[in-house]
Each structure stands twice: as C-alpha cells, then as structure tokens.
Amino acid sequence: MKLYTHPFSQHCRRVLMLCGELGVEPELALVSLETGEHKSAEFLKLNPAGQVPVLENEGLVLPESHAIMKYLAARHGAGEWYPAEPAARADVDRWLDWTHTQLNPPIQAIAIHARMGGADSEAGVARSGEKAIEALDILETGLGSKNGIGGTPTLADLAVASTLALYQMCGGELERFPGIAAWFEKFKQRPSFLQTAPVTG
Ligand SMILES: N[C@@H](CCC(=O)N[C@@H](CS)C(=O)NCC(=O)O)C(=O)O
Numbered sequence: 001m002k003l004y005t006h007p008f009s010q011h012c013r014r015v016l017m018l019c020g021e022l023g024v025e026p027e028l029a030l031v032s033l034e035t036g037e038h039k040s041a042e043f044l045k046l047n048p049a050g051q052v053p054v055l056e057n058e059g060l061v062l063p064e065s066h067a068i069m070k071y072l073a074a075r076h077g078a079g080e081w082y083p084a085e086p087a088a089r090a091d092v093d094r095w096l097d098w099t100h101t102q103l104n105p106p107i108q109a110i111a112i113h114a115r116m117g118g119a120d121s122e123a124g125v126a127r128s129g130e131k132a133i134e135a136l137d138i139l140e141t142g143l144g145s146k147n148g149i150g151g152t153p154t155l156a157d158l159a160v161a162s163t164l165a166l167y168q169m170c171g172g173e174l175e176r177f178p179g180i181a182a183w184f185e186k187f188k189q190r191p192s193f194l195q196t197a198p199v200t201g
Contacts, residue, residue, distance in 0.1 A: 001024070001026040001027065001055065001056070001057040002026060002027045002028075002029055002055070002056040002057070003015065003016070003019075003026040003027070003028055003029065003053055003054070003055050003056075003068075004029045004031050004043070004046065004047075004052050004053060004054040004055075004056075005028055005029070005030060005031065005052055005053050006030065006031055006032075006033050006052050007030070007198040007199060008033075008115070008198045009033075009052055009053065010104070010107075010108075010162040010163050010165065010166040011051075011052065011053055011065040011162070012052050012053040012065070013162040013165065013196045013198075014065055014069065014155075014158040014159050014161075014162040015053050015055070015065050015068050015069055015072070016192075016196045017158045017161070017162065017190075017192040017193060017196050018069050018072055018073070018078075018081065018155065018158055018192075019072065019192075020191060020192030020195055020196065021081065021158075021190075021192045022072065022073075022076045022078060022081070024072060024076055026055070031043060031052050033052070038050045038051060038052060046061050046063070047061075047063035049063060051063065053065055053068060055068045055071070055072075065159070066096050066100065066155070066159065069082075069155045069158070069159075070082060070155070073155065078155075080152050080153075080154065081153070081154055081155055082154060082155050083154070091156075092154045092155055092156045094156075095142075095149055095154075095156035095159070095160065096155060096156050096159055098135075098138070099156065099159040099160055099163060100159075102134075102135045102138070103132075103135040103136075103139065103160065103163050104163050105128075105131070106127075106128040106129070106130075106131035106132040106135065107128075107132050107163055107166055107167045107170070107172070108166075109124070109125070109128040110125060110128050110129065110132065110167070110170050110172070111166050111169070111170050113125050113128075114170045114171070129172075132167065132172065133176075136174070136177050136180060137177075139160065139177070139180055140177045140178075140179050140180055143179045143180060143183060149183070150179070150183040153187070157187065158192075161184065161187050161188075161193060162196075164180070164184055165188075165193075165197075169198075
C-alpha cells in the first residue's frame with residue numbers, strides 16, 4: 001500500500017492519523033508541491049486533479065482523503081472510527097462533508113496566503129477569516145452532540161482536527177470557542193496526532 005503525501009497537507013494528515021490509529025503502515029511517496037510535482041504528467045495519471053493524497057493498493061488508485069479513509073476503515077475493520085449503524089454513520093458523513101465544504105475552504109485559503117503569499121488579497125484573507133469563524137460557530141454548537149465531533153472519535157474528528165491544526169499553524173485562535181479548544185487540546189495528545197505533525201524550520 002502506497003500513499004502519495006505531503007507533510008504540510010491537512011488532507012494527507014487525516015489519512016496518516018487514521019493509519020496510525022489502525023496500525024496500518026503504508027509506504028510513503030512524498031510529492032513536492034513546492035516544485036509542482038503534483039502537476040506532472042506522471043502524477044496527473046494518478047489524480048487528474050493534481051492533488052495529494054492518493055492511495056495505491058492492489059490495483060486501486062484512489063484520490064480524495066475522505067474516500068481513502070472510508071476505504072481503509074472498510075479494509076481494516078475500523079469499528080467506531082466509521083460506525084456501521086446507519087444513523088451513526090450518517091452523522092460521521094455529515095461532519096466529513098461539512099469539513100470539506102465549510103470548514104476547510106476558508107482555512108485552506110488562509111494557509112495558501114500565509115505560506116505562498118499573495119495568493120489572495122488582504123480583503124479576501126479577512127473574508128476567509130470571517131468564514132472560518134462562522135464555520136467554527138457551527139462546530140462549537142454541534143460539538144459533543146450524539147455522534148458529533150468530540151464524542152467517541154470517528155473519521156470526522158480526524159478531518160476536523162487536521163484542519164484545525166492548519167488553522168492554528170496559520171495563527172488562527174480558538175479562545176472564543178471554549179468547547180472546541182478543550183476538545184482539541186485533549187485530541188492533540190493522541191499519538192497519531194503527534195506523530196503526523198509537520199516538521200517545521
Ligand atoms: N478534496 C481533496 C483535497 C486535496 C487537497 O486540497 N490537497 C492539497 C494539499 S492539502 C493539494 O494537493 N493542493 C495542490 C493543488 O491543489 O494544486 C481531498 O480531500 O483529498
């Protein structure tokens with residue numbers, strides 16, 4: 001099993017965290033986003049979107065972090081990480097979709113601006129900051145509800161945690177969200193989180 005990955009990618013990190021939680025050890029193929037390797041003809045054959053992560057296993061070539069996590073969960077008997085009971089699973093899917101569509105986009109925009117500079121105007125970055133706060137308000141309300149984030153951890157907790165880690169790396173603060181801050185501080189102690197931290201400096 002091979003995972004194409006990048007150390008600063010929150011989408012890769014959630015997959016790697018699940019691998020850590022399940023004791024799965026894929027071979028890692030580092031893709032240089034800095035040099036544009038993800039847009040090379042060779043890599044575009046794996047993922048025409050030119051993005052990491054991509055998982056290769058037994059003839060399967062699978063982009064999309066959430067699809068990869070669900071595949072790993074199905075293959076490795078992930079139990080509570082992706083519960084089989086329909087209502088519980090629907091809640092996990094709800095928060096996974098919400099992370100992709102509402103939490104991640106503003107945070108990714110802030111990160112691209114912070115890391116690459118100038119990808120967005122200052123007004124655009126400010127708007128992304130507001131959008132991130134709006135999303136975090138929703139998370140603060142949904143936190144700890146049955147099968148929401150912050151109960152027995154699921155794939156959705158991994159998706160949210162990896163995105164929040166990026167938010168904090170870019171200077172985002174969680175003080176005004178006491179529930180999220182408390183949950184996240186505890187979640188950060190998990191070995192799977194600690195072992196997937198990007199090496200900076
Ligand atoms: N929906 C995709 C998003 C993947 C994604 O945005 N990957 C970023 C790194 S975090 C990437 O490869 N960006 C390079 C680009 O889009 O050019 C997933 O969940 O895997």
